[in-house]
Amino acid sequence: MRIGVVTFPGSLDDADAARAVRLAGHESVALWHGDADLRGVDAVVLPGGFSYGDYLRCGAISRFAPVMTEVIAAAGRGMPVLGICNGFQILCESHLLPGALTRNDHRRFVCRDQRLRIENVRTPWTSSYAENAEVTIVLKNGEGGFVADETTLEMLEGEGRVVARYLDVNPNGSLHDIAGITNERGNVVGLMPHPEHAVEDLTGAGTDGLGFFAGLAALGVA
Amino acid sequence: MARYVVDVMPKREILDPQGKAVLGALPRLGFEGVHDVRQGKRFEIELEGEADEARLEDVRRMAETLLANPVIEDFTVTSVPGETTEDAQ
Numbered sequence: 001m002r003i004g005v006v007t008f009p010g011s012l013d014d015a016d017a018a019r020a021v022r023l024a025g026h027e028s029v030a031l032w033h034g035d036a037d038l039r040g041v042d043a044v045v046l047p048g049g050f051s052y053g054d055y056l057r058c059g060a061i062s063r064f065a066p067v068m069t070e071v072i073a074a075a076g077r078g079m080p081v082l083g084i085c086n087g088f089q090i091l092c093e094s095h096l097l098p099g100a101l102t103r104n105d106h107r108r109f110v111c112r113d114q115r116l117r118i119e120n121v122r123t124p125w126t127s128s129y130a131e132n133a134e135v136t137i138v139l140k141n142g143e144g145g146f147v148a149d150e151t152t153l154e155m156l157e158g159e160g161r162v163v164a165r166y167l168d169v170n171p172n173g174s175l176h177d178i179a180g181i182t183n184e185r186g187n188v189v190g191l192m193p194h195p196e197h198a199v200e201d202l203t204g205a206g207t208d209g210l211g212f213f214a215g216l217a218a219l220g221v222a
Numbered sequence: 223m224a225r226y227v228v229d230v231m232p233k234r235e236i237l238d239p240q241g242k243a244v245l246g247a248l249p250r251l252g253f254e255g256v257h258d259v260r261q262g263k264r265f266e267i268e269l270e271g272e273a274d275e276a277r278l279e280d281v282r283r284m285a286e287t288l289l290a291n292p293v294i295e296d297f298t299v300t301s302v303p304g305e306t307t308e309d310a311q
Contacts, residue, residue: 147294
């Protein structure tokens with residue numbers, strides 16, 4: 001499959017995301033924030049970083065980048081979209097996902113090998129995991145606290161839309177220990193931890209993250 | 223020139239870690255009796271023409287579209303009458 005990785009000014013993890021896409025057996029396609037063009041890709045990854053310097057709010061400016069108009073339209077047609085960290089923030093600002101990401105409750109940047117439970121394996125990004133698989137994936141964020149009103153939280157829980165949940169410790173004050181969620185249709189996933197940094201034994205805490213990129217092929221999503 | 227101020231504040235029920243950090247620092251500097259601090263943002267916006275209801279509505283739409291995230295923030299828009307940047311300086 002051809003998977004696009006968007007580079008915004010201030011993106012940090014686009015190269016790692018592209019590498020993870022290739023390691024999972026896909027072709028990675030570089031997408032540029034200023035181009036309203038998805039170059040015919042089958043899926044899109046919005047990588048981590050500090051797009052537009054996190055000015056105003058994390059993801060608030062990126063949400064209006066020309067490429068995002070296309071991403072939002074494609075997501076509406078069912079194209080798989082994965083937002084990692086800053087990408088998750090952009091998806092929330094774009095209203096493709098509910099809620100928002102706020103500054104860590106302990107006010108410090110967090111960087112750790114984080115244990116997670118993958119609770120929803122029906123999305124194209126998580127289909128290669130066993131239900132309730134416990135994995136370790138790197139987490140690094142300053143504004144990763146997931147918040148939403150009580151009604152939204154109940155909806156996410158009731159509809160099984162919590163994709164990943166923090167285990168052992170809640171690293172950033174996220175409500176309900178939420179590490180990642182999906183939209184109603186299940187094609188858009190936002191995730192605060194970084195699976196693209198957990199794809200090779202040489203670096204990081206193992207290869208548990210590879211599954212986020214490996215699942216697409218199995219589904220034959222196009 | 224029509225001048226408006228948009229104040230954006232974190233909603234009451236949302237934890238405000240930046241305000242908490244300031245609250246923690248004040249007593250260390252000798253300021254006593256500070257009960258709470260909340261930190262927000264202030265935008266000063268100038269529009270061509272005279273202030274009117276239509277421009278006020280434009281600024282409200284700017285606030286809800288971009289300046290504030292209604293999921294976590296509230297905003298107020300205030301018209302600043304009879305004042306330009308030059309006057310203020």
